[in-house]
Structures are given as C-alpha cells and as structure tokens.
Amino acid sequence: MYREWDLPSPLVRCAWSATVEVNGTWLQPATEFWGLGFSSTADGPTAELLGPAAAPQEMCLRAGDTSWGVEFAAHVFFRGVSKDAATQVMPLPVHESTFELAGFALTLPAPTELSTLVDDLRRRGLLTAEEQVAAALDGRVDRTVSTRTLRRRVHSTVGLNRQQVAVIVRARQAFALLSEGVPVAEVVVRAGYSDQAHLTRSLRTLAGRTPREILLTDR
Structure with a gap:
C-alpha cells in the first residue's frame, strides 16, 4: 500500500509512505528527484538517500516492511553531497535514533515528523534551492548566464542533464x-x-x- 501527501514547503515535491504486504520485487521508474527514505524492517531501521536515475531500478520487497520519506523538488540539492555519480539508492549510517548526512547527525523521523526533518535540514543549511535550475527545467531562458554554465549548474544540482x-x-x-x-x-x-x-x-x-x-x- 502506497500513498503520497503534501508538505508545507516549496522545497518538497511530496511526502510518501509504503507498506509491503507480500514478498516480491518492484521496478522503480527513472526519476529526476532526490529524496530521503526511511524503513522499519525486521533487521532494524534504515535511512537512504534516493535518486536520481535515468533508468528503472529493481528493488526487493519483504512483507511487513514499512517505508516512508520525502521527495524534494528537482532544483533542490543537499550541500556536502555529490550528485556527479547518479545512483538511485545510497544507504546512510544509522545509529539508534539518528542517521548521518553530510557530516550531521539527524533524528530518524516518523512519517508524521517529515516536516520537522525538512525544517531541520534547511536550518542547518543542508538544503538549497537553485532557482536558475528551476527556470531551466521549466523551459524558461535565463539570458544572464551562458549555456555552458547553465548546463553545468543543472547537472551539478540535479545529477542529470x-x-x-x-x-x-x-x-x-x-x-x-x-x-x-x-x-x-x-x-x-x-x-x-x-x-x-x-x-x-x-x-x-x-x-x-x-x-x-x-x-x-x-x-
């Protein structure tokens, strides 16, 4: 069972949660969005940095696992996290009730605490919105920067061209x-x-x- 909902932040595309009912695999479509995902499994809690990927990725699902997370707008990037090598799932270190991201220890959130996590990321300066990239992805032309500079900025922000x-x-x-x-x-x-x-x-x-x-x- 999967659902999405909105969060009160212009940096966020959506929040989501999923509960696996039967063992199996899921083919995750290609995506330009980056996000954070969390899971409660029989092996303990996990945290992952997600996306982007230019091709679908197969994911193994186990019955009883519950996952949730937040997906950010494509022009939002994490400071201290390289997007040069695009890969869809990057495990993050977890220590009891915290996880590590870009050198910070952050509280593992419950699904109802994702807004608090976003606020914490922004307060620590880990989230940055690149408005020139947003304009480029929407097809709006910015005459103040060169094509080469904009191309490089899009790739460094999104991880894709x-x-x-x-x-x-x-x-x-x-x-x-x-x-x-x-x-x-x-x-x-x-x-x-x-x-x-x-x-x-x-x-x-x-x-x-x-x-x-x-x-x-x-x-």
Whole structure:
C-alpha cells in the first residue's frame, strides 16, 4: 500500500509512505528527484538517500516492511553531497535514533515528523534551492548566464542533464495517462510523442514496461 501527501514547503515535491504486504520485487521508474527514505524492517531501521536515475531500478520487497520519506523538488540539492555519480539508492549510517548526512547527525523521523526533518535540514543549511535550475527545467531562458554554465549548474544540482529530465517528465506524464486508462493513441498525442513506437521505447527504457503492460496492470 502506497500513498503520497503534501508538505508545507516549496522545497518538497511530496511526502510518501509504503507498506509491503507480500514478498516480491518492484521496478522503480527513472526519476529526476532526490529524496530521503526511511524503513522499519525486521533487521532494524534504515535511512537512504534516493535518486536520481535515468533508468528503472529493481528493488526487493519483504512483507511487513514499512517505508516512508520525502521527495524534494528537482532544483533542490543537499550541500556536502555529490550528485556527479547518479545512483538511485545510497544507504546512510544509522545509529539508534539518528542517521548521518553530510557530516550531521539527524533524528530518524516518523512519517508524521517529515516536516520537522525538512525544517531541520534547511536550518542547518543542508538544503538549497537553485532557482536558475528551476527556470531551466521549466523551459524558461535565463539570458544572464551562458549555456555552458547553465548546463553545468543543472547537472551539478540535479545529477542529470536537462534532456534526460525532459525525457523522464514526458514518460511520467504518459505513464499517468495510461494508468488512468487513456488509449495509447491519445497518449501519444497528449504526451508529445512522434508515434506509438516512440512511446513504447521511452516507457520500456524509463519504466521497464510497455504501454500495454501499464494499461493491463495499473487501472
């Protein structure tokens, strides 16, 4: 069971929680977002830095495990954390009731305490919003910086380039439309793909599933 909810911060895309009901695997789609994830498992608590990734990643799930976390806007970055080598899951050291991030010991939050965690990260100066990157990802042109500088700034902030992000955003839109039962031909037009083959290649690369598989399983 999975759910998302909003947090009162412009730095945050969403908060989320998930409970695993049966053992299995889950193919996590590609994403441009970074976040923090926490779990309660039979082996004890865990903390992870999550995202981004330009391809889907397989995750092993165990019945009874509970996870929760916060996903930040794509233009938000952690000071002291390198995003040059994009990988989707990076375990963080956990010591009883705290976890370590960028040299700080932070309290492991309950799902209801994620807003407090975000406030703590911001207060310590670990979260920074790069507005020029936000503008670039939205397609707004900033004439005050060179193309090369902006390209470097996007990659250092997000961990992916603008083209990769645009491809992921389009695939996410298509995935959502298909999950709502929108016909494939209509999704091709609404999501801006050249044809159905283009849509299929994109979704297989970024979500590990074809349009037909999404229509059959996500409605």
